Amino acid sequence: AFQHRLWPEIEKTVKQQVAMARMGIGDCGSGWQLFAEDGEMKMYRREEEVDGMVVDPLKAVHVVKGITGHEVCHYFFSPQYRYDWETTLEQMTVLETISDDTLMFHQIHKRIWPASQRDVVFWSHMRKLPNDQDRDGPDIWTVVNNSTEDPDHPANAGKCVRIFLTVCLLCQTRVIPPKDGTPLSRDNISCKITYCSVVNPGGWAPASVLRAVYKREYPKFLKRFTAYVKNQTKSKPIMY
């Protein structure tokens, strides 16, 4: 098939991000600190600064009943649903359809006082991965979003400060077949979600402001997004 100019970068980044997402939190010596918890959802961050800017890596793990990894990735990847669950989104444009599982986006996020407004250009790729741990286990699905350049949307040309991010959503479906051999229902499935992100906020923003924004926005985002997927799928056939 025709190779898009971004394909080598996409391949490399997906493999790298999936490997990192699969790594556990490890013991507390690994620098991961739990900063938010809500039921099955646990959010960790590492405090890191680059040139005095906060670029704290974030890793969230969540287990949600009644949905599959394919469904979670479908609603995360597909542009037509994004305004429904991404509350900080002011504008989203699909810049290029690279393939049916790879898109390029420009997003302008709502301004968060006192920092200046941010925007981001990134490619987004959705992929099913073989479950190499458990051969006959359900597949693993992932979406990787990674900042990229677009000549028509140069960084910091307008009112927004350009941010740079790498995001990996990794989903592992779990099926517990009913004892009595009845057909599978949503009561017998759950999805283990790992969400990893590293965001460079671009222009300078006070560390206290950034950390407060992330502490407030990330738990809200993951809870709202997963509740959205449950609600969208509850009366639809299971998409494995």
Ligand SMILES: CCCCCc1ccc(-c2ccc(S(=O)(=O)CCO)cc2)cc1CCc1ccccn1
């Ligand atoms: C002063 C604030 C500077 C940071 C603002 C910022 C930075 C990045 C992002 C963001 C977060 C998740 C993605 S994604 O996972 O790819 C999904 C597609 O939208 C893309 C962009 C957003 C926001 C705005 C605040 C904020 C922080 C977290 C979570 C949600 N909102």
